[in-house]
Amino acid sequence: xxSEQYRSFPSDSRSFETQGYMATSxxxxxxxPYVWYHTSHDSLYRLSMPLAAEVTKMAVATLASLxxxxxxxxxxxxRDAGNGSSLEARWQANAEPDLAGYKLLWGTAAGIYNDSVTxxxxxxxxxxxxxxxxxxYAIVVARDSDGFEGGPSAEASATPRLLPLPPDSLRxxxxxxxxx
Numbered sequence: 001x002x003s004e005q006y007r008s009f010p011s012d013s014r015s016f017e018t019q020g021y022m023a024t025s026x027x028x029x030x031x032x033p034y035v036w037y038h039t040s041h042d043s044l045y046r047l048s049m050p051l052a053a054e055v056t057k058m059a060v061a062t063l064a065s066l067x068x069x070x071x072x073x074x075x076x077x078x079r080d081a082g083n084g085s086s087l088e089a090r091w092q093a094n095a096e097p098d099l100a101g102y103k104l105l106w107g108t109a110a111g112i113y114n115d116s117v118t119x120x121x122x123x124x125x126x127x128x129x130x131x132x133x134x135x136x137y138a139i140v141v142a143r144d145s146d147g148f149e150g151g152p153s154a155e156a157s158a159t160p161r162l163l164p165l166p167p168d169s170l171r172x173x174x175x176x177x178x179x180x
Contacts, residue, residue: 011025012025013025022151034046034047065148066151068144068146068148069144069148069149069150069151070094070096070099070142070143070144070148070149070150071094071096071142071150071151072141072142072150072151072152072153072154073091073092073094073102073140073141073142073150073153074091074092074153075090075091075092076089076090076091076138076139076140076153076154076155076156077089077090077091077156078136078138078156078157078158079158080158080159080160080161081126081160082161082163083160084132084160084161084162085128085129085130085131085132085160086126086127086128086129086130086160087106087126087127087130087136087138087158087160088124088125088126088127089104089106089124089125089126089127089138089140089156090123090124091123091124091140091153092123093121093123094142094150096142096144098144098145098146099121099142099143099144099145100121100143100144100145100147101118101119101120101121101122101142101143102118102119102120102121102122102123102140102141102142102143103116103117103118103119103140103141103143103149104116104117104119104125104127104138104139104140105138105139105140105141105152106127106136106137106138106139107136107137107138108134108135108136108137109137110137110155110157111137111155112137113137113138113139118143130160131160132160132161132162133159133160133161133162134159134160135157135158135159136157136158136159136160137155137156137157138155138156138157138158139152139153139154139155139156140152140153141153
């Protein structure tokens with residue numbers, strides 16, 4: 001599988017991300033590194049204006065894409081299915097009229113998702129084939145009919161256990177000669 005990571009590069013944007021804002025940043029790589037980055041010589045006249053124009057176009061295109069992309073799914077939960085190798089994922093439906101479906105992503109490290117599945121318009125999915133007693137982290141993202149992908153839900157984690165789940169609707173009712 002492929003690895004998807006929803007984190008910004010460790011730069012000026014990281015402080016925004018740690019406060020819960022979605023953030024990203026970029027860094028120029030190439031044969032001519034910008035050696036004045038974050039120094040007292042970092043000045044407008046040293047920048048490449050053609051590169052700055054391309055970065056600006058990219059930023060505007062990204063903001064336009066985000067403006068029409070679906071919102072992040074709310075209420076994401078991940079729970080043990082009780083068989084040692086499965087987890088149950090659930091989330092609330094998005095309200096966008098052009099919603100095409102959801103993509104569920106998971107992995108064994110927070111923020112890094114090595115596996116994914118597209119689930120259509122369903123708002124739940126059972127992830128099978130997992131390792132018992134291993135903590136998994138997951139998110140879900142919404143996609144619209146134009147292929148735009150929205151931001152990720154809040155991350156959730158759970159561990160598939162070999163122990164059966166306890167009953168979730170057990171009630172005891174006293175009566176004259178005992179309990180029902």
